[in-house]
Amino acid sequence: MSNLNARVKVRIPAAELARRIGELAAEINRDYARSERLVVVAILKGSVLFLADLVRQLTVPVEIDFCQAASYGQGQEPGEVHFKKDVDLPLRGADVLLVEDIVDSGWTVRALLDLLRNRRPKSLRLCTLLDKAEARVVEVPIDYCGFRIPREFVVGYGLDWGERYRQLPYIGVVESPSEENP
Numbered sequence: 514m515s516n517l518n519a520r521v522k523v524r525i526p527a528a529e530l531a532r533r534i535g536e537l538a539a540e541i542n543r544d545y546a547r548s549e550r551l552v553v554v555a556i557l558k559g560s561v562l563f564l565a566d567l568v569r570q571l572t573v574p575v576e577i578d579f580c581q582a583a584s585y586g587q588g589q590e591p592g593e594v595h596f597k598k599d600v601d602l603p604l605r606g607a608d609v610l611l612v613e614d615i616v617d618s619g620w621t622v623r624a625l626l627d628l629l630r631n632r633r634p635k636s637l638r639l640c641t642l643l644d645k646a647e648a649r650v651v652e653v654p655i656d657y658c659g660f661r662i663p664r665e666f667v668v669g670y671g672l673d674w675g676e677r678y679r680q681l682p683y684i685g686v687v688e689s690p691s692e693e694n695p
């Protein structure tokens with residue numbers, strides 16, 4: 514059994530995540546103060562730790578739901594992304610805030626935003642913990658962004674590498690991925 518922490522270099526420490534998420538929550542509390550119905554839709558699985566810390570600092574009433582994306586074929590092209598798990602709550606007329614772990618090429622979130630827009634919400638915004646802006650292929654409007662990070666594969670705080678490392682309380686980089694396959 515190897516110790517996960519020993520092989521991962523910290524990029525964003527837990528305290529820094531907590532500080533920034535507090536700021537995001539304050540912004541969201543302000544922006545949705547007059548919302549009649551706010552539904553936070555988190556994208557499984559990567560955003561669950563972020564979601565849990567974010568909503569605990571929201572003072573406006575929220576409903577929470579989940580969706581999961583899957584893509585056909587090898588590449589992620591528009592139209593190829595579909596719901597592996599759809600939201601359960603009705604979204605018509607609601608203020609919907611989509612919560613994602615990381616926006617990379619942008620394909621996933623772009624497709625999910627289009628799918629959710631078809632449900633006729635009153636408003637639809639995106640909140641992502643991480644933004645790998647240099648990797649963007651399709652334009653995605655990000656309303657709330659935790660951190661902009663360079664084009665580097667990160668793990669932890671919900672983000673995985675072959676389903677591992679999600680449990681780490683910080684964002685990090687696997688130092689020697691070739692030593693051990695996920």
Ligand code: IMP
Nearest residue numbers: 616617618619620621665666667672673
């Ligand atoms: P996109 O469609 O290229 O924007 O991909 C977004 C998805 O790819 C995210 O929801 C993550 O699941 C995954 N992803 C992208 N970059 C990373 C990373 O650095 N670490 C872990 N997962 C990532």
Ligand code: MG
Nearest residue numbers: 557558559614
């Ligand atoms: Mg993901």
